[in-house]
Amino acid sequence: xxxxxxxxxxDGSPESLTAVEVAxxxxxxxxVPLRIVHGFIWPQMRNVPLGPSALGPQEGGLENQARQIVAxxxxxxxxxxxxxxxxxxxITGSAAQAxxxxxxxxxxLVVGDRGLGAFAGLLAGSVSIHVxxxxxxxxxxxxxxxxxxxxxxxxxDGSPAGDAAVGFAFEAAELRKVPLWVLxxxxxxxxxxxxxxxxxxxxxxxxxxxxxxxxxNALAGWRPKFPGVDVRTQIVHGRxxxxxxxxxxxxxxxxxxxxxxxxxxxxxxxxxxxxALYHSSCPVVIVPGATSGRAGT
Numbered sequence: 001x002x003x004x005x006x007x008x009x010x011d012g013s014p015e016s017l018t019a020v021e022v023a024x025x026x027x028x029x030x031x032v033p034l035r036i037v038h039g040f041i042w043p044q045m046r047n048v049p050l051g052p053s054a055l056g057p058q059e060g061g062l063e064n065q066a067r068q069i070v071a072x073x074x075x076x077x078x079x080x081x082x083x084x085x086x087x088x089x090x091i092t093g094s095a096a097q098a099x100x101x102x103x104x105x106x107x108x109l110v111v112g113d114r115g116l117g118a119f120a121g122l123l124a125g126s127v128s129i130h131v132x133x134x135x136x137x138x139x140x141x142x143x144x145x146x147x148x149x150x151x152x153x154x155x156x157d158g159s160p161a162g163d164a165a166v167g168f169a170f171e172a173a174e175l176r177k178v179p180l181w182v183l184x185x186x187x188x189x190x191x192x193x194x195x196x197x198x199x200x201x202x203x204x205x206x207x208x209x210x211x212x213x214x215x216x217n218a219l220a221g222w223r224p225k226f227p228g229v230d231v232r233t234q235i236v237h238g239r240x241x242x243x244x245x246x247x248x249x250x251x252x253x254x255x256x257x258x259x260x261x262x263x264x265x266x267x268x269x270x271x272x273x274x275x276a277l278y279h280s281s282c283p284v285v286i287v288p289g290a291t292s293g294r295a296g297t
Contacts, residue, residue, distance in 0.1 A: 004107035004137075005033040009099045009127075010073035015112030019142040020073045022283070023110035024081035026140065029175045032107060033085040036073040039098030040066040040090045066090045096130045103135040108285075113143035113277070129277060132258070132286040138168055144281040146252050151181040151232070153251035153282075155244045155272065158184070158214035161289035162257035166218055168287045169255040170226040179230040181251065184215045185243035186235070211235055241275040248280040255285045 008023035010016045020036060027034040040063070070088035077086045091098040103109045111128045132139045154169035156162060173180035188207060212235055223231065236243050248254045256273045276284045 002030075002107045003032055004105060005035045006030065006108045006110060007035045007037060007099070007102045007106040008073070008077070008110040009095060009112075009131075010036055010038050010069055011095060012069040012072070013112065015142070017073065017076050019110050019112040020076050021080040022140070022142050023108075024077040024084055024086065026108060026110060027086075028081040028084045030107065033087065034077055034081070035102070035106070036070060036077060036086065036088040037098050037102050038066055038070045038073070038088075038090050039093050039095035063090075095127045096134075099127070099131045100134045100136075103131075103137045103139075106137045108138050108140060109135050110140045110142065113141050129274075132273070132277060135286075135288060138164075138285050138287045140283060140285045141277055142283050143277075144248070144283060146283060148176070148252060149178065150250060150252040150282075151179040152176065153247055153254045154180060154182045155247075155254065155256045155276070156182050156184050156215055156218055157257070157272075158211075158218040159257070162287075163218070163221075164289055165255050165257035165285075165287035166222050167225075168285060170222045170229055172253060172255060172285070173229045174226050176252070178252065179232050181247075182215065182219065182231060182233045183244065183247050184211060184233070184235050185238055185240040186211050187238060187240055208235060208237065241272050244272055245275055245279045245281075248276065248282045248284075251282050253283050253285060254280055255287060258286050258288045 006023050006027040008016075008020045010020055023036075024034055067090060070090055074086050074088040077084070091101070093101070099109060099111065109131065111131055113128050128139075128141045132141060152169055152173040154166065156166060169180055169182075186207075215233060215235065219231065219233070223229075244254070244256075254276055256270075256276055258270065258273055273286050277286070
């Protein structure tokens with residue numbers, strides 16, 4: 001198991017403090033430190049005073065405000081996980097830039113789905129979407145509700161790019177001591193397109209056997225590493241995004257690869273991952289594939 005820290009982003013919003021508490025519990029589960037970071041963009045601006053005003057209190061000013069945001073995050077984390085080593089840091093740069101850079105030395109990055117930087121009407125914050133697309137490590141986006149006895153949901157497609165997500169989901173289920181619900185949704189438009197006037201050949205039983213074989217192969221390498229995990233596999237022929245999003249209502253955590261089969265070249269996040277970030281009823285983890293991490297961009 002890695003000793004790299006869990007990293008949490010904080011911006012002073014209630015959503016980010018909730019994310020810090022979740023991150024503290026994740027760090028405690030893994031037995032690793034927690035690092036809290038805040039992106040402070042003002043030093044990049046010319047002629048912007050960072051210290052307190054000559055007419056105001058000494059604790060005023062943008063720089064002191066940034067440090068207080070981090071201090072509040074550290075306090076919330078220590079209250080949530082008293083035995084975890086917690087540190088805090090103000091990093092020059094935007095929230096997304098700071099978090100993406102920090103992801104290069106993290107085992108897990110935790111953010112709220114919306115914070116002070118979100119625009120009204122967005123279903124998920126611009127920072128969380130950007131970070132999930134570019135992070136070098138798995139990103140946990142805190143949203144919805146968490147039922148501690150519900151299973152961990154793995155949205156599996158059997159692609160090589162999704163192998164890291166399979167491993168993360170096994171570990172998450174083991175740490176939480178809950179079942180791993182492996183859900184594979186697949187859709188063949190041929191079944192819908194067939195009509196009496198123009199029948200198309202589609203044998204669902206044959207197609208289902210092929211999908212079951214794909215998922216069995218995807219899990220085969222991980223089952224021996226986590227023999228104590230109760231794995232429950234479900235194969236569903238139906239609209240993929242809708243099936244996965246509806247399943248999150250019955251999970252405590254949803255785990256998806258950043259991209260898999262069916263992704264368009266150039267997309268950093270697949271359509272199913274984006275749908276989960278927008279609509280999931282529980283927290284979502286987006287796991288980059290072996291070549292997906294883009295820290296430092």
